[in-house]
Amino acid sequence: MAGPVIELTEVSRYYYMGEFVIKALDNVNVRIGTGEYTAIMGPSGSGKSTMMHLVGCLDTPTAGTIYIDAEDTSALNEEDLAYLRNAKIGFVFQQFNLLAKMNALENVMTPLMYAGYPMRRRKEIAENALEQVGLGDRMKHRPNELSGGQKQRIAIARALVNDPSIILADEPTGALDSVTGEQIMDLFEKINSQGKTVIMVTHDPEVSGRCKRVINLRDGHIAEDR
Ligand SMILES: Nc1ncnc2c1ncn2[C@@H]1O[C@H](COP(=O)(O)OP(=O)(O)OP(=O)(O)O)[C@@H](O)[C@H]1O
Ligand SMILES: [Mg+2]
Numbered sequence: 001m002a003g004p005v006i007e008l009t010e011v012s013r014y015y016y017m018g019e020f021v022i023k024a025l026d027n028v029n030v031r032i033g034t035g036e037y038t039a040i041m042g043p044s045g046s047g048k049s050t051m052m053h054l055v056g057c058l059d060t061p062t063a064g065t066i067y068i069d070a071e072d073t074s075a076l077n078e079e080d081l082a083y084l085r086n087a088k089i090g091f092v093f094q095q096f097n098l099l100a101k102m103n104a105l106e107n108v109m110t111p112l113m114y115a116g117y118p119m120r121r122r123k124e125i126a127e128n129a130l131e132q133v134g135l136g137d138r139m140k141h142r143p144n145e146l147s148g149g150q151k152q153r154i155a156i157a158r159a160l161v162n163d164p165s166i167i168l169a170d171e172p173t174g175a176l177d178s179v180t181g182e183q184i185m186d187l188f189e190k191i192n193s194q195g196k197t198v199i200m201v202t203h204d205p206e207v208s209g210r211c212k213r214v215i216n217l218r219d220g221h222i223a224e225d226r
Pocket of ligand 1: 015017022023024042044045046048049050051
């Protein structure tokens with residue numbers, strides 16, 4: 001493996017609920033190389049979303065270290081973490097997480113607000129991202145005027161707009177019918193073939209079957225990695 005883009009070393013995430021401790025992730029070691037295409041599977045509650053939030057620097061581990069591009073993220077403050085997230089990581093969620101009052105173009109432009117481009121340039125980049133996902137003809141539509149698959153394409157365009165090296169997707173096909181889900185998978189494969197590292201949580205064996213590597217979580221542990 002070329003230098004891993006993501007490395008988790010003895011990573012745990014515990015939740016303390018009164019006298020109970022929930023070990024959502026318990027001493028996990030994993031290395032993911034640049035350009036890998038990985039599925040995370042496992043039963044409900046096994047720690048999949050917890051792992052994605054940690055890898056995406058939306059959450060911090062109770063113990064252990066997470067390296068992104070060989071950088072120890074525990075050494076970073078909130079501002080540096082926000083910068084790293086914005087520059088290197090794109091997120092896609094099951095429920096799309098689009099802003100209802102904004103049209104497709106405005107949704108895709110939001111991550112560019114922090115990049116310091118002038119308005120005209122932001123619009124150009126976002127239009128280009130929407131064309132890449134096949135939505136060049138829906139730029140002015142709001143989320144409630146679009147199908148589930150189209151909403152997910154907008155979310156993917158938004159995740160791509162800063163040209164991150166890592167794409168994290170938590171059940172991106174979970175709210176879609178199987179044909180639409182397959183089209184979204186085609187899109188992730190295209191993104192991966194352009195060199196981006198993709199990690200995708202899924203319950204669907206058809207989806208994980210298209211990934212090159214499958215990590216199975218059980219009760220916060222890696223039960224299988226193939
Ligand atoms: N904020 C929280 N506070 C307390 N416990 C939590 C919190 N978030 C998650 N957990 C617990 O951590 C464990 C792992 O949760 P996680 O969301 O990672 O599961 P998951 O594998 O993504 O499940 P699903 O397939 O249902 O999405 C669960 O037992 C859950 O109840
Ligand atoms: Mg989850």
